[in-house]
Amino acid sequence: MSLVLDHVSYSYPGTTQGLHDLSLDVRTGELVAVIGPSGSGKSTLLKLVSGLETGHTGRIALDGEDLSRTPVHQRHIGMVFQSYALFPHLNVLDNVAYGLKLRKVPAAERHRRAQELLDVVGLGDYARRAVAQLSGGQQQRVALARALAIDPRALLLDEPLSALDASVRGHLRDQIRAIQQRFNATTLLVTHDQEEALTMADRVAVMQDGRLLQIATPRDLYEHPASRAVAQFVGLSTLLPGTVSASDRVNLGFAELAAPTGARTPGTAVHVLIRPEHIEADPPVGSVNRLAGRTGAQRYLGALTRYDFEVAGAGAPFLAESAWPAREAIGIAPAHVRLLDD
Ligand SMILES: Nc1ncnc2c1ncn2[C@@H]1O[C@H](COP(=O)(O)OP(=O)(O)OP(=O)(O)O)[C@@H](O)[C@H]1O
Numbered sequence: 382m383s384l385v386l387d388h389v390s391y392s393y394p395g396t397t398q399g400l401h402d403l404s405l406d407v408r409t410g411e412l413v414a415v416i417g418p419s420g421s422g423k424s425t426l427l428k429l430v431s432g433l434e435t436g437h438t439g440r441i442a443l444d445g446e447d448l449s450r451t452p453v454h455q456r457h458i459g460m461v462f463q464s465y466a467l468f469p470h471l472n473v474l475d476n477v478a479y480g481l482k483l484r485k486v487p488a489a490e491r492h493r494r495a496q497e498l499l500d501v502v503g504l505g506d507y508a509r510r511a512v513a514q515l516s517g518g519q520q521q522r523v524a525l526a527r528a529l530a531i532d533p534r535a536l537l538l539d540e541p542l543s544a545l546d547a548s549v550r551g552h553l554r555d556q557i558r559a560i561q562q563r564f565n566a567t568t569l570l571v572t573h574d575q576e577e578a579l580t581m582a583d584r585v586a587v588m589q590d591g592r593l594l595q596i597a598t599p600r601d602l603y604e605h606p607a608s609r610a611v612a613q614f615v616g617l618s619t620l621l622p623g624t625v626s627a628s629d630r631v632n633l634g635f636a637e638l639a640a641p642t643g644a645r646t647p648g649t650a651v652h653v654l655i656r657p658e659h660i661e662a663d664p665p666v667g668s669v670n671r672l673a674g675r676t677g678a679q680r681y682l683g684a685l686t687r688y689d690f691e692v693a694g695a696g697a698p699f700l701a702e703s704a705w706p707a708r709e710a711i712g713i714a715p716a717h718v719r720l721l722d723d
Contacts, residue, residue, distance in 0.1 A: 382444045382534045382567045383409050384430065389439035391429055400425055400437070401591040407535070410565035412558070413596070414578035417588030418614070423571040425591070427537050430569065432456050443534050454483065459528030459566075463540035466524065467512045473499065473523055474508040480531040491530075498526035501560060518549040525557060529564060536561065536568040542577065550574075554581055575615055579603065587611050603656075609721050612654045617687075619657075619699045622723075625649040631720060635694030638670050640718035654719040657687060660701035664712030672699075672713075676706040 384407040391399040400422050407413045415423045428434035430441055432453035441448045448456055459480075467476045474495050475482075481491035499505050502522040504515075512520060521541055528536060541557065542550045558581045561568050572578050578585045579599040586596040587610075595607040606612035609620060625645045626632040631653060640653065664671050677689035677698055688706040689698035701711060 383407065384535050384567055384569070385440070385442045386426075386430070387440040387442070389429065389437050389441060391425065391434070391437040393425075398422075399591055400429070402439070403588075403591070403593050404439075405586060405593060405596060407567050407569060409567055410562070411583045412561055412566075412568040412570060412581060413584050413586055414570045414572055414582035415586045415588060416572060416575055416578045416614070417594075419573070421588040422591040423588055424539060426588070427460075427539050427569060427571055430535070431458055431460055431537055457531060457534045459531060459533030459536045461521070461524045461528050461536075461538045461541045463543050467520055467527070469512055471512070472508070473504065473510050473512060473515070476512060476523055477526045477530050479527060484531065495526070495530055498530050499523075501529070501563075502526045503556070516549075517545050518553050521545065521553060522556070525560065529560070529566070533566065536566040538568060538570040540572055541570070543572070543574065550577075557581070579615075585615075587614055589614075605719070606654065606721065609652050609654075609723075612652075612721060617657050617700055619653075619655045619660075619697070620721075621653045621655075621695070621697070623651055623653050623720075625651060625720075629715070631718070633695070635692060635696075636672055638713070638718050639715040640720060641715065642720060645720065645722075650723045651720040652723060654721055655699065655713055655717065657700045657702040659713055659717035660690070660699060660703070660707075661712040661714075662701070662703045662705060662707035663710055666710075668712055670713045670715060670718065671710050673710045676708070679706055 386403055386405045389403045390401055393399050417423055429437050477495035477498055478491040499508055504522055542553055584596055584598055585602050587594045595611045603616050612618055621633050623631045623633040625642050625647050627647055629642050631638050631640045672692045674690055674692035677691050679686055679688040685702045686706050687702045690701050690707055690711050691698045
């Protein structure tokens with residue numbers, strides 16, 4: 382089942398807030414994570430796909446079928462929210478079987494199916510428990526089993542892990558991803574945790590102000606952000622204004638760096654993006670893109686130290702990561718100096 386949004390716009394009544402001309406496709410079995418600052422429209426996107434919010438322009442279609450006129454319960458979409466939203470008066474098995482009951486599946490059949498899904502999420506022995514007796518992580522697995530029980534055409538996950546402890550989150554992240562792949566479920570995952578997005582998704586969509594800024598594989602997004610906004614939102618970086626001074630040269634005012642300038646002509650205003658792990662500590666004197674200065678604030682992270690490196694005239698420090706902080710200079714290989722057009 383592929384999910385396609387084609388030029389979808391939506392405004393909350395009496396406001397200009399919502400989604401603006403958003404086009405996005407999620408291929409069969411693909412997991413697309415949606416990230417973006419608070420208020421960028423991530424939840425609105427899910428609400429429109431699920432049918433909880435209606436009245437958009439443009440087209441939302443599942444396997445070619447326009448959903449505009451299909452009410453929520455007929456869309457056949459599985460949903461998992463941040464708050465577990467399980468029914469407290471039903472036991473675990475009946476929670477999972479709930480959607481099947483609504484669809485008039487006979488009791489024996491729906492309980493068999495619910496038990497099967499509880500086995501999949503590793504809670505086969507908890508079928509008769511009350512949901513209040515489960516941990517947060519277990520409740521979220523029940524919610525996932527419930528969403529999958531209806532054999533959904535698509536799966537919508539809205540911050541499914543954000544209420545959980547970091548230790549549970551990491552494990553559940555892997556488990557959800559494995560189950561999603563096993564079911565070949567076409568999935569939209571909304572999260573504000575970029576690590577979650579990068580580790581779980583086939584592709585990541587970055588939103589801002591109700592618009593889609595970029596959609597790309599995690600690696601492409603991190604290594605080739607299309608704009609400054611995306612670069613700032615995904616991962617850590619140093620971003621500096623500069624001007625192309627010659628072919629494969631960029632002038633930062635306080636220094637000139639060798640960098641792939643592509644087809645840009647001299648005089649083009651750009652921003653230079655450098656990721657912390659691409660900054661080398663104390664390269665040999667005379668090496669390309671060597672900048673002398675001093676290390677400022679340091680944060681010890683165990684395997685790595687993240688540190689600020691101050692270069693005279695730079696305005697802001699370079700953010701670097703390496704086993705040891707630089708003593709007197711940093712270096713950046715030209716290929717790791719990325720230019721972003723202003
Ligand atoms: N019911 C509503 N009525 C009016 N405006 C709304 C309503 N719900 C959301 N908005 C506005 O629409 C915009 C998008 O909100 P949305 O909840 O989709 O953002 P989000 O990216 O999910 O944010 P967060 O990460 O904080 O959950 C925001 O400006 C928000 O204030």
